[in-house]
Amino acid sequence: xxxxxxxxxxxxxxxxxxxxxxxxxxxxxxxxxxxxxxxxxxxxxxxxxxxxxxxxxxxxxxxxxxxxxxxxxxxxxxxxxxxxxxxxxxxxxxxxxxxxxxxxxxxxxxxxxxxxxxxxxxxxxxxxxxxxxxxxxxxxxxxxxxxxxxxxxxxxxxxxxxxxxxxxxxxxxxxxxxxxxxxxxxxxxxxxxxxxxxxxxxxxxxxxxxxxxxxxxxxxxxxxxxxxxxxxxxxxxxxxx
Amino acid sequence: xxxxxxxxxxxxxxxxxxxxxxxxxxxxxxxxxxxxxxxxxxxxxxxxxxxxxxxxxxxxxxxxxxxxxxxxxxxxxxxxxxxxxxxxxxxxxxxxxxxxxxxxxxxxxxxxxxxxxxxxxxxxxxxxxxxxxxxxxxxxxxxxxxxxxxxxxxxxxxxxxxxxxxxxxxxxxxxxxxxxxxxxxxxxxxxxxxxxxxxxxxxxxxxxxxxxxxxxxxxxxxxxxxxxxxxxxxxxxxxxxxxxxxxxxxxxxxxx
Amino acid sequence: xxxxxxxxxxxxxxxxxxxxxxxxxxxxxxxxxxxxxxxxxxxxxxxxxxxxxxxxxxxxxxxxxxxxxxxxxxxxxxxxxxxxxxxxxxxxxxxxxxxxxxxxxxxxxxxxxxxxxxxxxxxxxxxxxxxxxxxxxxxxxxxxxxxxxxxxxxxxxxxxxxxxxxxxxxxxxxxxxxxxxxxxxxxxxxxxxxxxxxxxxxxxxxxxxxxxxxxxxxxxxxxxxxxxxxxxxxxxxxxxxxxxxxxxxxxxxxxxxxxxxxxxxxxxxxxxxxxxxxxxxxxxxxxxxxxxxxxxxxxxxxxxxxxxxxxxxxxxxxxx
Numbered sequence: 001x002x003x004x005x006x007x008x009x010x011x012x013x014x015x016x017x018x019x020x021x022x023x024x025x026x027x028x029x030x031x032x033x034x035x036x037x038x039x040x041x042x043x044x045x046x047x048x049x050x051x052x053x054x055x056x057x058x059x060x061x062x063x064x065x066x067x068x069x070x071x072x073x074x075x076x077x078x079x080x081x082x083x084x085x086x087x088x089x090x091x092x093x094x095x096x097x098x099x100x101x102x103x104x105x106x107x108x109x110x111x112x113x114x115x116x117x118x119x120x121x122x123x124x125x126x127x128x129x130x131x132x133x134x135x136x137x138x139x140x141x142x143x144x145x146x147x148x149x150x151x152x153x154x155x156x157x158x159x160x161x162x163x164x165x166x167x168x169x170x171x172x173x174x175x176x177x178x179x180x181x182x183x184x185x186x187x188x189x190x191x192x193x194x195x196x197x198x199x200x201x202x203x204x205x206x207x208x209x210x211x212x213x214x215x216x217x218x219x220x221x222x223x224x225x226x227x228x229x230x231x232x233x234x235x236x237x238x239x240x241x
Numbered sequence: 242x243x244x245x246x247x248x249x250x251x252x253x254x255x256x257x258x259x260x261x262x263x264x265x266x267x268x269x270x271x272x273x274x275x276x277x278x279x280x281x282x283x284x285x286x287x288x289x290x291x292x293x294x295x296x297x298x299x300x301x302x303x304x305x306x307x308x309x310x311x312x313x314x315x316x317x318x319x320x321x322x323x324x325x326x327x328x329x330x331x332x333x334x335x336x337x338x339x340x341x342x343x344x345x346x347x348x349x350x351x352x353x354x355x356x357x358x359x360x361x362x363x364x365x366x367x368x369x370x371x372x373x374x375x376x377x378x379x380x381x382x383x384x385x386x387x388x389x390x391x392x393x394x395x396x397x398x399x400x401x402x403x404x405x406x407x408x409x410x411x412x413x414x415x416x417x418x419x420x421x422x423x424x425x426x427x428x429x430x431x432x433x434x435x436x437x438x439x440x441x442x443x444x445x446x447x448x449x450x451x452x453x454x455x456x457x458x459x460x461x462x463x464x465x466x467x468x469x470x471x472x473x474x475x476x477x478x479x480x481x482x483x484x485x486x487x488x489x490x491x492x493x494x495x496x497x
Numbered sequence: 498x499x500x501x502x503x504x505x506x507x508x509x510x511x512x513x514x515x516x517x518x519x520x521x522x523x524x525x526x527x528x529x530x531x532x533x534x535x536x537x538x539x540x541x542x543x544x545x546x547x548x549x550x551x552x553x554x555x556x557x558x559x560x561x562x563x564x565x566x567x568x569x570x571x572x573x574x575x576x577x578x579x580x581x582x583x584x585x586x587x588x589x590x591x592x593x594x595x596x597x598x599x600x601x602x603x604x605x606x607x608x609x610x611x612x613x614x615x616x617x618x619x620x621x622x623x624x625x626x627x628x629x630x631x632x633x634x635x636x637x638x639x640x641x642x643x644x645x646x647x648x649x650x651x652x653x654x655x656x657x658x659x660x661x662x663x664x665x666x667x668x669x670x671x672x673x674x675x676x677x678x679x680x681x682x683x684x685x686x687x688x689x690x691x692x693x694x695x696x697x698x699x700x701x702x703x704x705x706x707x708x709x710x711x712x713x714x715x716x717x718x719x720x721x722x723x724x725x726x727x728x729x730x731x732x733x734x735x736x737x738x739x740x741x742x743x744x745x746x747x748x749x750x751x752x753x754x755x756x757x758x759x760x761x762x763x764x765x766x767x768x769x770x771x772x773x774x775x776x777x778x779x780x781x782x783x784x785x786x787x788x789x790x791x792x793x794x795x796x797x798x799x800x801x802x803x804x805x806x807x808x809x810x811x812x813x814x815x816x817x
Contacts, residue, residue, distance in 0.1 A: 055391050070397040077388045084491040085410050098396040126491055274668035349570040353577050440564040441536055454666035456754050
């Protein structure tokens with residue numbers, strides 16, 4: 001499988017006074033697979049994701065994500081970042097509006113995305129009328145509305161309570177299709193449950209301390225939580241941290 | 242337990258009642274040429290009612306137009322500042338300078354350029370209202386969530402799309418906060434402009450205050466001041482209602 | 498009020514002042530706007546009489562009187578073309594000329610400066626000299642203005658008499674028998690008397706601060722009709738002094754603060770100031786130079802300044 005995202009020899013620091021966050025960092029993520037990146041808070045996982053998205057530029061080295069056309073790349077932030085003055089339908093349709101998609105096509109794509117995350121009935125509500133979990137689902141729908149090739153998620157479920165998080169794991173697993181996914185998370189169970197590969201990072205400067213394939217069958221179901229294979233993978237990851 | 246409706250009306254009314262009693266008592270001790278009794282003010286309203294009403298309309302129109310001018314300039318300035326950091330750096334000191342300019346100093350200039358009366362009042366009202374609108378609009382435009390900005394950039398949004406879809410709607414609560422301040426200030430600004438720039442034609446509240454002072458008719462002075470206060474309150478409530486109407490759906494409270 | 502109505506209202510109100518008369522026939526008449534330096538009051542009575550009595554139209558001038566107010570920038574209005582005649586005072590004219598305003602004085606309505614100090618008849622000081630010997634003397638006056646600067650310098654009041662800002666109202670005067678404040682003979686004393694106070698007026702002209710008042714000023718050089726305007730003004734004021742009723746009625750219409758009692762009081766009080774010793778409308782070189790010298794004394798004009806070129810006698814000039 002070819003690589004969808006590549007970082008080669010990347011250097012990065014936020015400002016000249018700060019120590020380097022990344023120094024000569026290398027990482028490649030396979031296309032069509034879900035790569036989870038775990039690591040302690042503050043290690044720079046979010047920065048790594050932003051570099052991959054092209055939201056920040058590396059000081060040195062190469063970052064390739066193979067994206068030429070806007071809409072092929074989607075990003076999900078830790079907070080839902082919905083526009084409070086727009087309905088869910090309008091929020092989810094925002095990327096298509098920015099890309100100039102005609103309204104008819106836009107409406108169809110929005111309806112599809114909402115259906116994939118199970119929010120069709122809330123389409124005309126304002127974000128403040130929705131729970132945190134529903135807002136996060138809407139954010140996910142917005143990311144999916146352009147059927148992106150590359151989907152980057154920055155700890156999307158970390159602000160939610162355990163029950164909602166579990167439900168959204170199911171939503172995510174159901175909604176993911178063939179996109180390349182890079183998921184940053186500090187929840188090891190989540191990483192193993194959702195991903196094909198878990199990359200464990202160590203802190204400043206960023207380095208890969210462990211890199212495990214996750215060989216569990218797809219589609220992933222909630223029942224896998226109790227599978228001993230999952231438990232052993234989690235244990236290995238914990239040991240490396 | 243939420244406040245019953247009748248208490249919400251009764252409380253300010255009770256305060257007003259007590260205030261009038263205290264005012265009555267005070268004015269009995271203080272010379273009527275310095276502090277008129279509530280009765281004297283009521284008499285002034287009675288005998289000058291038509292003039293007070295016309296003057297209130299004139300001053301109100303001037304204050305309103307001044308507020309409109311200040312809002313257009315303030316919002317325009319905020320858009321310019323958002324577009325260009327260099328423009329902001331270059332022009333902000335002048336905006337600040339306008340804020341500190343004493344109206345009484347430039348009012349004669351305005352008379353020469355624009356003529357007596359309403360033009361000076363409008364200019365003066367605009368001058369004092371401009372800065373609050375500029376700073377609140379600018380703060381609102383700049384307050385967009387950086388993640389939302391990043392999200393839009395991912396889809397290659399233009400500056401104008403970013404403004405139209407994200408920054409401008411998001412800035413409205415801040416803008417209305419500034420407009421509420423400006424609403425009260427514009428009335429004061431109009432009246433101060435009238436102090437130095439009105440020749441009485443048309444009659445306006447600033448002129449009536451001066452007239453009352455020259456004739457030592459304190460009842461008239463206070464009646465005019467009372468009308469000014471009503472005017473400022475009306476503006477304030479209008480702006481607040483407009484804010485709630487536009488923004489209340491998604492921003493409870495109607496302004497930042 | 499619809500936005501359109503509001504704007505129309507404002508624009509209509511922007512005329513700057515009412516015409517004092519229904520529109521005269523425009524054919525052949527030169528349009529002249531006269532900017533007053535205060536509200537319509539008897540100190541401008543002769544000018545209103547000039548319009549109402551046809552004195553100006555008789556010399557081919559269609560005069561419109563624009564009332565002013567506090568800090569009325571009449572000379573600047575002259576400069577910008579919004580007015581063709583500015584009313585001012587001689588000292589103000591000299592000061593503005595040094596600032597680059599090109600205007601000349603041509604006819605004084607007041608021989609004696611109507612400015613002065615107002616005190617209570619019984620309890621107040623008898624004259625300027627007596628003020629310094631009062632206990633804790635205070636004078637309400639335009640602080641920092643030329644009159645205040647002059648008084649303090651001429652009488653040595655620095656550190657002796659305190660200057661407090663004058664708020665424009667006679668209320669404090671009425672409430673305090675020891676109150677001393679600046680006043681114009683055409684205004685505050687009559688207002689105070691109408692409210693029952695017994696008032697003494699100390700004339701600025703007695704203190705050495707004597708400048709021509711209600712002074713007609715033209716742009717420099719004066720327009721060709723200036724001499725006609727001056728001649729008509731002289732006649733109109735003469736008529737007004739003899740019979741003020743018509744002009745005063747118009748003044749009362751424009752300024753409803755001017756009750757009949759107040760009008761009579763002011764008309765009578767201002768008469769000796771209008772005529773002075775030389776008579777209505779006279780101008781003399783010595784008076785102008787005295788004004789310049791007083792301004793030099795208080796440091797508002799550079800040493801050696803004169804009034805040369807600041808005024809022009811047009812009463813005997815051949816009609817244009």
